[in-house]
Amino acid sequence: MTLIVPFGPGSSPDTMARAVAEEAGKTLQQSIVIQNKPGASGNLGTDAIAKANPDGYTFGVSITGPLVNNTVIYKHLPYRPATDLTPLTLGVHQYNVLVVPSASPVKTLPELVAAMKKPGAQLNFPSTGAGTVSHLAVELLLDRVGGKALHVPYKSSPDAVTSLLSGDTQFAALPPVAVMPMVKDGRLRAIAAVAAKRLSFLPDTPTVSELGYPGVEGSGWIGFVAPAGIPADIKTRLNAALTQALSSPSVTQRLKTMYMEAAPSTPEAFGQYMADELQRWSPVIQRLNLAEN
Structure with a gap:
């Protein structure tokens, strides 16, 4: 199995993907090989995930930019997250x-x-x-x-x-x-x-939300996606293996050392979260005239 990472070795998505893939591979009884495809702010690797054979043997991770913000910023993306990718599970939050x-x-x-x-x-x-x-x-x-x-x-x-x-x-x-x-x-x-709930590593630091500005959140989240069209049973198997890995004490502890908070979810919940993020950031991007003309 191949897990595409749209960023280079040592990046946050790469280190998270390796930690989870090692554990998920045990459940799937398959070796999961990491393939780094950096470039174009993550769009290059995310496009490679979208265009992979939808047989379940190739999937990947991606982040807020390629999955949400870049759909507003870039006029011609080579893929459409909503139609060309299948959400598997949210991986981690990295609240600013x-x-x-x-x-x-x-x-x-x-x-x-x-x-x-x-x-x-x-x-x-x-x-x-x-x-x-x-x-x-x-x-x-x-x-x-x-x-x-x-x-x-x-x-x-x-x-x-x-x-x-x-x-x-x-x-x-x-x-x-x-x-x-x-x-x-x-x-x-x-x-x-910059979160709705206090962070585990900063328990005494209040959130922007509790200080009077609900909805002001900012997470550099990372999630797992697959090409659109993968069979439903394979999507279910991948979600189960990934969420089990994200919930395992060993992976959770490794992620905590990188200040990442595991956030396993259903595919449907991850899809809804990306839609919510688009609603949050699209008006800001447009107000700041960041979108290509």
């Missing part, structure tokens, strides 16, 4: 963490919101690229509070974190794996989880 440098006078989300709304506010925030969750989640918050801040896109999470530490940017909503080491050593301060 809203952080500020430790030297910042901002200690809470209400203080950050006040700074965003201050006349003449000159706040900058970094992201891992225009249209990514780290960008859109902040824009959603800014829209909700009526605040202002300048978006500064970077090529990677480490670059975005460096901008915070150097003072070029003042706050960010970034993946936990990128910021938690700096939160732990005191260089960054976590002021809110």
